[in-house]
Amino acid sequence: MTKAPFTHALITGASSGIGEALAHKLGKAGVGMVLVARRKERLDAIAAQYANCEVLAADLTTDAGVSAVLTRLRDSTRTPIDLVVNNAGFGTSGNFADADPERLSNEVSLNINALMRIAHEAIRQMQPRGRGYLLNVSSIASFQAGPGLAVYSATKAFVTSLTEALYEELRGSGIRVTALCPGLTHTEFQSISNTSGLESKFPEFAWMSADDVARDGLRAVMEGKALCVPGLVNKSLTAVSTFAPRGLARRIAGFATRLR
Numbered sequence: 514m515t516k517a518p519f520t521h522a523l524i525t526g527a528s529s530g531i532g533e534a535l536a537h538k539l540g541k542a543g544v545g546m547v548l549v550a551r552r553k554e555r556l557d558a559i560a561a562q563y564a565n566c567e568v569l570a571a572d573l574t575t576d577a578g579v580s581a582v583l584t585r586l587r588d589s590t591r592t593p594i595d596l597v598v599n600n601a602g603f604g605t606s607g608n609f610a611d612a613d614p615e616r617l618s619n620e621v622s623l624n625i626n627a628l629m630r631i632a633h634e635a636i637r638q639m640q641p642r643g644r645g646y647l648l649n650v651s652s653i654a655s656f657q658a659g660p661g662l663a664v665y666s667a668t669k670a671f672v673t674s675l676t677e678a679l680y681e682e683l684r685g686s687g688i689r690v691t692a693l694c695p696g697l698t699h700t701e702f703q704s705i706s707n708t709s710g711l712e713s714k715f716p717e718f719a720w721m722s723a724d725d726v727a728r729d730g731l732r733a734v735m736e737g738k739a740l741c742v743p744g745l746v747n748k749s750l751t752a753v754s755t756f757a758p759r760g761l762a763r764r765i766a767g768f769a770t771r772l773r
């Protein structure tokens with residue numbers, strides 16, 4: 514990573530996948546970190562590898578978990594955070610009506626509510642300083658409806674839309690906001706979201722590693738881009754969603770995301 518324009522990052526969902534890859538990249542670049550997720554032992558193992566790294570174990574589907582992160586962002590006795598990465602998220606595969614409604618509520622709480630509250634506090638803290646960076650991890654699923662992953666796609670549409678709006682609101686403020694929109698990425702997402710079937714459905718060239726996604730995301734942050742779609746395959750799929758008639762994009766997405 515080239516010299517980072519930020520010195521202290523807070524990363525949600527840093528215990529695995531894309532968040533963990535981001536933590537290693539930032540840690541190796543000498544950026545101080547606050548690592549957030551539920552699995553504390555995993556965060557401790559990552560934190561032990563880098564100087565100046567705090568661990569904050571929190572369940573971001575709960576008010577208490579979100580409050581703990583907001584409190585850390587506001588804490589003026591500790592190093593201010595100048596990069597906030599809203600990365601924690603999960604999905605639920607299958608037909609909407611068959612899904613456990615509790616699980617869907619938790620998905621909305623994490624992917625939307627926690628992300629929105631953390632983004633809001635981060636920007637409030639950055640405004641008086643006149644600088645800062647916010648990276649929201651969205652998905653290429655945000656660009657069209659996702660039959661078979663309906664709630665997940667809808668939450669990510671929120672993330673991309675919010676991020677693009679904030680990018681314009683904050684133009685000229687010194688605060689840069691980026692949405693990272695990965696496609697298929699090998700992480701724990703597949704087992705947790707019950708989408709492991711995608712691994713046999715799509716050829717390996719359609720997949721990216723968490724490390725490559727993290728690299729492209731951080732590059733986009735440093736370049737002050739509003740949107741980052743990593744990888745050629747994902748860029749091509751996004752172009753289809755953007756330019757195809759809405760009904761056609763919906764049908765294609767249904768073929769791609771439906772596993773049953």
Ligand SMILES: NC(=O)c1ccc[n+]([C@@H]2O[C@H](COP(=O)([O-])OP(=O)(O)OC[C@H]3O[C@@H](n4cnc5c(N)ncnc54)[C@H](OP(=O)(O)O)[C@@H]3O)[C@@H](O)[C@H]2O)c1
Binds near residue numbers: 600604623652703
């Ligand atoms: N992998 C893909 O194909 C793909 C594609 C597009 C977008 N994305 C997005 O990329 C982001 C990262 O996902 P990933 O692929 O890296 O999946 P992952 O390996 O499952 O990582 C998800 C992270 O979120 C954390 N998390 C989950 N529930 C949480 C909760 N209630 N409170 C706090 N943290 C929680 C997990 O930590 P704990 O379990 O320790 O809490 C973990 O660190 C997500 O927003 C996902 O939607 C993934």
